[in-house]
Amino acid sequence: MATLTLNNVKKSFGKTDVIHGVSIDVDDGEFIVIVGPSGCGKSTLLRMVAGLETITDGEVQIGGRRVNEEEPMARDIAMVFQNYALYPHMSVFDNMAYGLKIAKVEKSEIADRVAQAAKLLQLEPYLQRKPRELSGGQRQRVAMGRAIVRKPAVFLFDEPLSNLDAKLRVQMRLEIRALQRELGVTSLYVTHDQVEAMTMADRMIVMNGGVADQIGKPLEVYANPATEFVAGFIGSPPTNFIPGTLLGRSSDIKIGIRPEHVTISENGSLKARVTYCEALGAETLVHLISADRSKITVRQDAVLPLPVEGAEVGLNWAQANEMNFDQAGNRLAV
Amino acid sequence: MAEQTGMVEKRGVGLWLTHLGLIIGVAFIFFPIWLAFVASTVSQPEIVRPPMPLLPGDQFFENYSKALTAGINAPVALMLGNSLFMALGIAIGKIAISLLSAFAIVYFKFPGKKLFFWLIFLTLMLPVEVRIVPTYEVIANFGMLNSYQGLILPLIASATATFLFRQFFMTVPDELAEAARVDGAGPMRFFFDILLPMSRTNIAALFVILFIYGWNQYLWPLLITTDPSMNTIVMGIKQMFPSGDDIADWPVIMATSILAMVPPVIVVVGMQKLFIRGLVESEK
16 A cells, blocks of 8 residues: 655657646555546556556655656556457466465465455455456456456556446446555555546546646536536536637637536527437537537426427527636536 | 258168268278278288288287387387378477467567568468478488487478467457456566467367378478488388388388388377367357
């Protein structure tokens, strides 16, 4: 257990800069999610912390110790890979014990630790099986077990749930979080799924094009996105962006408004045409198109009447829920 | 669909015809071997007197024990030993060297990596026969004529095997190497603990092919061994043939031929399962 500090960490491949300086202080036991679209550099950042990629500039500290030049093993980290990376010819037990064997831990100690992890992860009946005889969820657990037995200072997760089906993903998401709380190990978790980020993170880093657009608690980030990108990426369906001109304001700004903050009413200030309604049971998503062909989504309670598709309706929202962005995508103070 | 059901099961006349065809095919291939076996169990006069016998005679033990212990130039047991040593040396050596060079080419970054790969690849186009004279010169200068080193070393580098292992290593996910690194395994530890066991079936398949390749070497042993005690079995058979007016001892020659076939057959049959698995599936 330890703190983790990134100090203006940069990465370039040749002349291409992929990470433009990310800084964060992670508290002991904190669960940090790095979220962003593919190619934003989130995995690269994680791999730099792991020691699988060299650090071009800046500093990574684990437990207050600079680890830039150290091998992954020496950094006291454990990593869970997207495709689990289990050794196919080894049993579940051997997979979990391999790191300890290399570290020359006593045999009885290895057996103890693996047994403990297996119990925690409900893997006890499978210890002698090979990875190919396990289901996706079980493999995922073995990968977790391999990380746990080492009792590392930091857990690193590289999209660990993206190979699972939707239902299992929800379940494993809860399990991982519960496990991390129980063990209290500082964790860095990479995902492209904003739902995972919202539900799991103590704090999240929203990355865009190699830059950390915003770092903060999930609800803070949701309520108060720092950039147009964050507003659009976090939340599903995404924030609506309406050009200022359409609302009779400056042409330099864009107005962002969350779908749940918009209501449909006859006397609404913005006119739009209903293109499609998605009734999800508890709520309904109404897709509309405005005069300048901006797409707008409204999220409304299922008890409200469904608008007729093709009808012209008015849209209303409270001024306080508006978010203004300049043309570069930065948030403007209201 | 129609052809597919035909592939899976055939009924009635079709079935019998298929089997008949296969049996004829097997008999056709097997007949010369049968003749050799028959010839190795009869006496010399019986062979040379037409018609040739088609059923085994009563000289089995006499002929085989004569072949094994005395032979014609050298006892066959000795030649079998030489061949076995050479074939094993070539197969194991080739596999070891190819594994290591493929490991280097796939997992390490070094200057000239591409160049080295292509140099190895190019040697695929140079069979032993093309470079046999310079190789002979080198081996002779090292004083390796009539030695096991001389038999094995020049044949030990294999572009084919290197290429095969390279292709296999490239299908191993990078994450596995990274996971091993995080677990604290150095490169050689990763090689022995993870890569090698994963290549097991490929190694078995190659072993079979390379063992037979080594066993069947003819020209090279013929060139560099002059001492009958270093003869290998394949060239030994040829040397049993009479020169000039000598009388060929056909039963002993045939017994030697049959004996020469036994070790490769054992290797193929014994490793058949692994061999086929190694060729068709990649276990991941």
